[in-house]
Amino acid sequence: MTNLPISGDLVAQHNAARGEALQDDYDSLGRKLERSGIAIDAIKDRVKEWSVAVPSWGTGRGGTRFAKFAMGGEPTNIHEKLEDCAVIQQLGRSTPRVSPHFPWDKVDDYAGLAEEAAGLGLSFDAVNSNTFQDQPGQAHSYETGSLSSTSQATRQQAIEHNVECIEIGRKLGSRALTVWVGDGTNFPGQQDLGRSLDRYLESAAQVYSALPDDWTMLLEHKMFEPAFYSSVISDWGSSLIAAQELGERCRCLIDLGHHAPNVNIEQIVARLHHAGKLGGFHFNDSKYGDDDLDSGSIDPHQLFLVFNELVEAENNPRAGFDPAYMIDQSHNVTDPIESMLSSAEAIAGCYARASLVDRAALHEAQESNDVMLAFRTLRKAYETDVGPILAKARQEQGGAIDWLGAYRESRYRDRKAQERKPVELGAGIV
Numbered sequence: 001m002t003n004l005p006i007s008g009d010l011v012a013q014h015n016a017a018r019g020e021a022l023q024d025d026y027d028s029l030g031r032k033l034e035r036s037g038i039a040i041d042a043i044k045d046r047v048k049e050w051s052v053a054v055p056s057w058g059t060g061r062g063g064t065r066f067a068k069f070a071m072g073g074e075p076t077n078i079h080e081k082l083e084d085c086a087v088i089q090q091l092g093r094s095t096p097r098v099s100p101h102f103p104w105d106k107v108d109d110y111a112g113l114a115e116e117a118a119g120l121g122l123s124f125d126a127v128n129s130n131t132f133q134d135q136p137g138q139a140h141s142y143e144t145g146s147l148s149s150t151s152q153a154t155r156q157q158a159i160e161h162n163v164e165c166i167e168i169g170r171k172l173g174s175r176a177l178t179v180w181v182g183d184g185t186n187f188p189g190q191q192d193l194g195r196s197l198d199r200y201l202e203s204a205a206q207v208y209s210a211l212p213d214d215w216t217m218l219l220e221h222k223m224f225e226p227a228f229y230s231s232v233i234s235d236w237g238s239s240l241i242a243a244q245e246l247g248e249r250c251r252c253l254i255d256l257g258h259h260a261p262n263v264n265i266e267q268i269v270a271r272l273h274h275a276g277k278l279g280g281f282h283f284n285d286s287k288y289g290d291d292d293l294d295s296g297s298i299d300p301h302q303l304f305l306v307f308n309e310l311v312e313a314e315n316n317p318r319a320g321f322d323p324a325y326m327i328d329q330s331h332n333v334t335d336p337i338e339s340m341l342s343s344a345e346a347i348a349g350c351y352a353r354a355s356l357v358d359r360a361a362l363h364e365a366q367e368s369n370d371v372m373l374a375f376r377t378l379r380k381a382y383e384t385d386v387g388p389i390l391a392k393a394r395q396e397q398g399g400a401i402d403w404l405g406a407y408r409e410s411r412y413r414d415r416k417a418q419e420r421k422p423v424e425l426g427a428g429i430v
């Protein structure tokens, strides 16, 4: 029995007022696509099958280095975070899984937590370890790094945290561990660039050896931050080296915001797929060197091109190809529920557009070096307004045609502001 946070009647009434207009738009788009030999229902069904996880921490307002602007009704524990994730899924219907982050989401009873999630129509996705900051009472500081620290005791502590995450994940029904470390340096000469990678690999191998047979270990690279001179797993090359050394069930995870500006991320997707190491994605957008902006808000075309490669990969799968998708963005000025819904729609929209690409025509144009035709074939799909397909997919699954309108009408956040304890002022320069 699921117990959804927004009134089902409200969603139904909201949809009833919009159903006719949507049907009209959907039929019109259907006729247009049919002229190109595309069945709109088939695309809609693909969208319905597709899903992306939301990170538990992303339901709260994040902070920049400078400030955090808390809002009333923000969640302060995993139970409240799950409730917010349930709203995102109830209205949007493309985010049925939550990716928990530890140690933040620790509880005493994980079987109970899994049940609680199921009651809200959710399940758990990849577990994420976090060893980039110290926790109260922690024996060894991560100031010198974690899996690559120069201190053996600190490395051991980081290994144990990752192994604990696997154990927790087993109880939650997860099948993957995502490892991102902030390890690196701020000064040339601070650490030996080669030896720090050796230490990382040695520690990561111990985590890998604790992986259950049906699990995947995902390595997430990041160019910089919190270390600003060098990061141990800074790019897809380092990530690929590590994944290849660690073993078959170790793969690379691409966070869209973790590259130098203007890097051709879609080509990285193709390269990692070639190596059979494309393990997952963290979706967000970026304007400069950040990894925090809402997915598709800055460069929706790049997101489309990434999905174009993913659909190619889907059509030409390598053994074990089953990427884990998660939204990974930080909200400072929006309601995180609205941002997650907007991003999930942008991501699913790119998947739909990439599914519209006439692959045979594209490949033929590529083979015959008809550059303009190849480009226009992609562009035609990108320029298609897939809004009616997404809305219809939501409606048919019980979600909201107009998720923003329905969410605001529900006054969910106002109600939570009455019930929940306020968030304390957090990070920032004080």
Ligand code: PSV
Pocket: 128, 180, 220, 222, 255, 282, 291, 328
């Ligand atoms: C690091 O910037 C990152 O992208 C990792 O995925 C972390 O899990 C997440 O952000 C939260 O710090």
Ligand code: MN
Pocket: 180, 220, 255, 282, 328
């Ligand atoms: Mn990430």
